[in-house]
Amino acid sequence: MTDFTEEELALDPRFADQFERGFRPACKLYLISPPAIDAAFTDRLAAALDGGEVAAFQLRLKGIDDHAIARAAEPLQKLCADREVAFIVNDSVALAKRLGADGVHLGQSDGDPREARSILGPSAQIGVTCHDSRHLAMEAGEAGADYVAFGAFYPTTTKETRHRPEPSILSWWVTLFELPCVAIGGITAENAAPLVAAGADFLAVSSAVWSHADGPGAGVAAFAPLLATKG
Numbered sequence: 001m002t003d004f005t006e007e008e009l010a011l012d013p014r015f016a017d018q019f020e021r022g023f024r025p026a027c028k029l030y031l032i033s034p035p036a037i038d039a040a041f042t043d044r045l046a047a048a049l050d051g052g053e054v055a056a057f058q059l060r061l062k063g064i065d066d067h068a069i070a071r072a073a074e075p076l077q078k079l080c081a082d083r084e085v086a087f088i089v090n091d092s093v094a095l096a097k098r099l100g101a102d103g104v105h106l107g108q109s110d111g112d113p114r115e116a117r118s119i120l121g122p123s124a125q126i127g128v129t130c131h132d133s134r135h136l137a138m139e140a141g142e143a144g145a146d147y148v149a150f151g152a153f154y155p156t157t158t159k160e161t162r163h164r165p166e167p168s169i170l171s172w173w174v175t176l177f178e179l180p181c182v183a184i185g186g187i188t189a190e191n192a193a194p195l196v197a198a199g200a201d202f203l204a205v206s207s208a209v210w211s212h213a214d215g216p217g218a219g220v221a222a223f224a225p226l227l228a229t230k231g
């Protein structure tokens, strides 16, 4: 092992487990909205939040314009504020600014995190999609992101995905960096354990909650045993 620097060894997934992870808080739930919602959705979100601890809620509505998203956002944002759940807007820095959201999630084609920071200010939570790429994640960290998101770890019907990282990308990340990492894509209470064990700081989940047979509260509650401890 002496021929390599610590960083080189930790970058090699075969040796990642030999490196100490600094203290990290227990993994938390990051709830993603369904891509389309109706007037009853505020009650469904309230039911989800009644089910257990949720750290953040991302409003991810697809196929409608910013004005329509802004109208839909109002009661949801208020509910999140009342429950101390961070309210994150997907895709649009301008909309996040207009709503006074707690943050924005940016895909690789959704804009530059540095520009988002200059518009939203130092307290905004800025997240960046990094697919299965260590390089994109390090770039996002350098650009001032507050979290990096890896995915899709499992098949999902919520979104077409082209990347399938291994859980070891999470253990590699948490071994080297303090910046939180989010795991996303097809995550359920039944398949999430390896992601928590690998060190995910957040599980980002949509259909496992909104399509849970016993309702969204049960969907959130199902994750509680996984989130109580960290691997």
Ligand SMILES: Cc1ncc(COP(=O)(O)OP(=O)(O)O)c(N)n1
Pocket (backbone or CB within 6 Å): 030, 058, 060, 090, 091, 105, 106, 107, 108, 109, 110, 127, 128, 129, 149, 150, 151, 159, 182, 184, 204
């Ligand atoms: C937490 C989190 N991670 C990844 C994504 C995906 O963002 P993006 O690649 O921009 O794709 P869309 O969600 O915009 O379809 C996300 N939204 N949230």
Ligand SMILES: Cc1nc(C(=O)O)sc1CCOP(=O)(O)O
Pocket (backbone or CB within 6 Å): 032, 129, 131, 150, 151, 152, 153, 155, 156, 157, 158, 159, 161, 184, 185, 186, 187, 204, 205, 206, 207, 208
């Ligand atoms: C929005 C999103 N982004 C992904 C990525 O891989 O970047 S996967 C995904 C869908 C998440 O929803 P579900 O929990 O229903 O699979």
Ligand SMILES: [Mg+2]
Pocket (backbone or CB within 6 Å): 090, 091, 105, 106, 107, 110
């Ligand atoms: Mg996007």
